[in-house]
Amino acid sequence: MNNKEMEQIQALQKEITFSGAFSARGNHKQGSGSSGFANQSEKLENQVSTRFNMASGSQVFTAVAVCHLIEEGKLEFDTLLKDCLDITFPYFDEDITVKHLLLHTSGIPDYFEEETVRAYEDMWIQKPMYRMRKASDYLPLFQQKNMVSPVEAMFHANHAGYILLGLIIEQVSGMECSDYISQHVLQKAGMKDTGYFKLDELPERTAAGYIETKEGGFKTNQYSIPIKGGPDRGAYTTASDMVLFWEMLMGYKLLSEEMTTAFLEPRVSLSEYISYGYVGYIERKETEVVKYILMGYDPGTNFRSFYRLDQSLAVAVCSNKEEGAHEMIKKIEEVCIK
Numbered sequence: 555m556n557n558k559e560m561e562q563i564q565a566l567q568k569e570i571t572f573s574g575a576f577s578a579r580g581n582h583k584q585g586s587g588s589s590g591f592a593n594q595s596e597k598l599e600n601q602v603s604t605r606f607n608m609a610s611g612s613q614v615f616t617a618v619a620v621c622h623l624i625e626e627g628k629l630e631f632d633t634l635l636k637d638c639l640d641i642t643f644p645y646f647d648e649d650i651t652v653k654h655l656l657l658h659t660s661g662i663p664d665y666f667e668e669e670t671v672r673a674y675e676d677m678w679i680q681k682p683m684y685r686m687r688k689a690s691d692y693l694p695l696f697q698q699k700n701m702v703s704p705v706e707a708m709f710h711a712n713h714a715g716y717i718l719l720g721l722i723i724e725q726v727s728g729m730e731c732s733d734y735i736s737q738h739v740l741q742k743a744g745m746k747d748t749g750y751f752k753l754d755e756l757p758e759r760t761a762a763g764y765i766e767t768k769e770g771g772f773k774t775n776q777y778s779i780p781i782k783g784g785p786d787r788g789a790y791t792t793a794s795d796m797v798l799f800w801e802m803l804m805g806y807k808l809l810s811e812e813m814t815t816a817f818l819e820p821r822v823s824l825s826e827y828i829s830y831g832y833v834g835y836i837e838r839k840e841t842e843v844v845k846y847i848l849m850g851y852d853p854g855t856n857f858r859s860f861y862r863l864d865q866s867l868a869v870a871v872c873s874n875k876e877e878g879a880h881e882m883i884k885k886i887e888e889v890c891i892k
Contacts (some may be wrong), residue, residue: 555585559889565589566885572878573764574856575602576886577793579752580867583890586596586794592761594772605747605760605790606872607779609850611857613716614799617656617832618817619735621722624647624652628726631656638722641693645700653716653720654705656832657822661703664714666693674762674854675765675778681686686780687752689720689731696746709822709830713786722783731785745800747789752782760790761874763854772875775854787850798868800846800861803833817848851876865891 555563555578558646566572566589573590574865581690587601623629629638646662653659666677678686683798685691687770695843696714703710705805720731732750740748751757753776783890791799806814820829820836820843829836836848842864850857869886 555889556585559583560585560891563882563885564589566881570878570881572873572882573600573875574606574761574769574871574878574882575604575793575869576869576882577797578867578869578886578890579797580862580865580890582865583623583867586659586797589653590874592759592763593793594764599872600734600761601759602794603747603759604872605751605757606857606874607761607763607783607790607855608787608789608791608857608872609855610711610713611789611848611850611859612783612791613785613789614834614848615739615789616716616719616723616731617801617834618739619731620652620656620719621809621813621817621832622738623723624725625810625848629722632793635660635718635722637861639718639725641697641721643697645698647701647705649705652719655719655722657830658712658715659706659822660712661701661705661707661710662694662712662714662718663702664701664710664712665692665717666713674713675775678778678780683779684754684781686784686892687782689717689724689784692717692758692784709824714788715786723785732783733784735789739808742808743799744789745795745798747798748795750783750788751790753892754781756790757828763852765854765876775852778853779855787852791870791872794868794873796811796848796859796872797868800859800868804861804866818843849879856880860887862887862891867891 567589573589577586586602610695635650694868723731816860817832845862848859856879859870871883873879
């Protein structure tokens with residue numbers, strides 16, 4: 555990006571008091587930047603190398619890991635849940651498959667219905683967040699509930715489905731889900747600054763998440779999200795690592811060309827212009843794919859990323875506040891494609 559284009563982005567950062575970092579790289583444009591504070595108390599500024607919580611944006615790593623196991627012949631998309639996980643779900647439909655879980659069409663109950671991110675924060679009052687350290691810790695929140703819809707009847711963003719995918723990864727691989735993803739996805743992609751970190755053991759260059767209080771100030775999100783991320787949300791990354799992820803995925807470095815094609819295919823139509831696939835949300839223009847979209851929202855966390863095919867353009871925006879990433883990525887795309 556030239557100086558004028560960077561000035562436009564910096565002006566928006568100032569206008570919306572953006573706190574976070576961004577990175578963009580494509581055929582014709584590249585640039586990065588940051589603003590705000592990783593630690594407000596100490597006035598430590600965010601850097602391009604700062605790590606941020608991705609919230610549910612990190613589900614894409616789980617999906618890649620599942621597809622890697624399928625490539626190895628250890629699973630199939632049509633493998634039934636009851637055949638690949640030795641856990642009883644008394645009220646779940648027996649026809650649920652791995653594919654249904656990946657595409658959020660299983661119809662199972664979620665462990666949390668996301669009306670607002672603040673409601674998610676309140677959830678951890680009765681269920682202490684410091685006990686949520688592995689995928690199986692979430693089972694009591696949905697294991698005994700009834701189905702909310704028939705299998706394949708509807709698309710409904712469902713974190714419990716990705717908890718189940720994490721448990722499947724563990725049973726099939728014999729490794730903890732976060733370890734398997736780190737080894738077979740993150741390390742393979744060269745994402746050295748990305749991982750599943752505990753809130754009480756955060757590494758260097760990691761931003762605290764901030765929530766606006768009723769009084770107009772801010773508090774950290776350390777008691778508002780699970781202590782460690784899992785298969786459904788909560789990995790930490792840098793904006794530049796996410797750009798690298800897209801490049802490695804599109805270059806067939808994470809999955810074979812055949813599996814990558816399947817991974818990127820639109821599979822569930824959500825509207826005239828938006829579909830969903832194993833990769834996440836997909837924007838279309840008629841039958842042609844325009845871009846692949848990832849997003850995540852949690853208390854003190856706001857994440858957006860996309861890969862645009864016509865420009866071979868990867869963009870990631872990470873924020874340690876609840877607002878700003880959408881406005882930033884919209885402006886960056888505008889600057890890069892005009």
